[in-house]
Amino acid sequence: MQIIGLCRFSYPALGGFQVEHDAIEERSAFLYSEKRMEERFRHFETIMLPSIAAQTETDFKFVIVIGDNLPERYQERLFDLCAPISHIQSQAHAPADHRETMQKAINTARVKSDAPCLQFRHDDDDAIAVTFVEEFKRAAMDCRPLLERNKFVAFDFPRGYVVRPDAKGLHVEETYHPFWGVALGCSVAPHIRKSIMTFAHGRMGRFMPSISFDQPVMYLRGHNDYNDSRQGPNVTQPKLKLLDNEGEQMIRNTFAVDAEHIRRVFA
Template identity: 55%
Template sequence: MQVIGFCRFSYPAEGGFQVEHDDLAARMAYLYAPARLDERLRLFETICLPSIAAQTDPDFTFVILIGDSLPEPAKARLEALVAGVPQAVIDARPPGAHRKVCQDAINAARSDMAAPCLQFRHDDDDAIAVDFVAALRQAAADCAALCAAHRLVGFDWNRGHLVSADAQGLCAEPVVHPYWGVAQALHVQGGVRQSVMNFGHQKIALHMPTVTFNAPDMYLRGHNGFNDSRQKAHVKPHPLPRLDAAGEDAMRARFNVDADRIRQVFASASGPRARA
């Protein structure tokens, strides 16, 4: 069964943000601010992409949606980063209605619209465990009768870590949070054009049956100053504890997220860095 992961990288959608902007120009100015793009690229390089590249089941497609207006230096850095990841496909599109554009991009990646598929959503500063794709396939197989009976079935792994990255390495704390939008997927029957991005991640249980797994740790949820959810007024700081060597080793083994690489990337000057 085809598996498609979907990631928006600073795509200037109409809608789809918790914090609204006055117009499209204001949204693009925010998304494309050099300091923000530099941080997003560093997080994508050190948190998101390593977990995608290390999947024990490599048979999947990872669609990265960008705006066709993404500044060329950022686009070049992104292209350099994904060059060694065969699953990664960059899809550049003009601004449009958020859910419609995401749905179209995902359906464009489906090899056979008449066949069922598995779809997972992913943010550019999050990570999934290296066996996530394998676990997702197994979950769909275990729930074959449920998937056959419903147009859409949701799968959600609710245990992971909240993390932040900087020049000193990685900070993290364990969390259990259902329907958080990371390590979350849908089984989509053949012929169904709705996608994992047609539903708010916290509301999928209102629209379809869902299956929740409370183990093992399956995600790292990025926590940084440019999170969309942290742009609202009165959002309180949430400091995270610094990982020790054993904690760093555990992150490397479970998510392929390397604290030494984080220190190197965040301490260096901005610019294109191909994956080692």
């Protein structure tokens, strides 16, 4: 089974955002502002990228979708960071409908339409445990009869941490949040062009059989000033605590996220 992960990196889509803009030009200006891009790159470099690079199962593709209007200096910076990681593939797309573009990106990376495909979505400020792809694949193999009877099957690992990196290190709160969109995968049957991006992640359980694993801890969910999902006035604020040395070592072992690296980048 081919395994594909998808990440949009400041892609100026039509739809797909809770922060709305009247025109693509306004959305692009917001997404590509220098202050925002600096924050996104810091999280991308210290939180997301290390966990993708250190996966114990390396036989997968991780597709990063960017806008074809992303300024060249940011494209070069992104490509330089990703170059050492062989399973990362970047795709540039013109601004268009969010779900259609993300589905196109996944199907472009899908090389065997006659075989089941395991897919997961991922944000550019989140991390997954270094064992996520391996555990996702094992779970799907264990459930092979279920996959054969259904077009889609969801696999959710809802236990993780909300995290905020800064010059002091990493502030965290443990959380349990089903169908949150991180450490959430989906099997797609052969010859099906629809993808995990067809479904709103919080509603996937309404449209397919879903399997949830209470253990292990499987994600770091980034909490920062530009989270699209946290811009509303009624969003619950987590109670974050700065990790001590023991906690930093646990995060390093589980996610390949290094607090010393965070302190250097955020200093």
